[in-house]
Amino acid sequence: MATEFDTGLPSTRQLQMLIRDQQTLEIKLLTGDVFSGVIVWQDAQAICLSVDGQTVLTMRAALAYIKITG
Numbered sequence: 718m719a720t721e722f723d724t725g726l727p728s729t730r731q732l733q734m735l736i737r738d739q740q741t742l743e744i745k746l747l748t749g750d751v752f753s754g755v756i757v758w759q760d761a762q763a764i765c766l767s768v769d770g771q772t773v774l775t776m777r778a779a780l781a782y783i784k785i786t787g
Contacts, residue, residue: 722761732759732783741787746779753786 723729735742736756744766745751752775754768764780766773 729759732756732764735785740785743784743786744775745781745784746775747781748779 724733734740736758739755741753741755743751743753744764752766752768752773754766754773757765757767757772759765762777764775764777766775
C-alpha cells in the first residue's frame with residue numbers, strides 16, 4: 718500500500734523549507750521522547766533527523782509535534 722507523497726500540502730512544503738535552510742528543530746514523539754536536530758530528508762511515511770551526528774528515523778505516525786527552535 719504505497720501512499721503518494723503530496724508536495725502540495727503546506728506541512729510538506731514547510732518541512733522542505735526547514736531542510737533547505739538546515740533549521741534546528743525539536744521533534745516530540747507520542748512516546749514522550751524529544752529529539753533536537755536538523756531534518757535530513759522526508760518521505761510519505763518518515764522523517765530523518767540528524768541529532769548530534771547520529772541519524773534518527775521517525776515515523777510520521779509517531780510524531781506529537783515539531784517545534785522550530787533555531
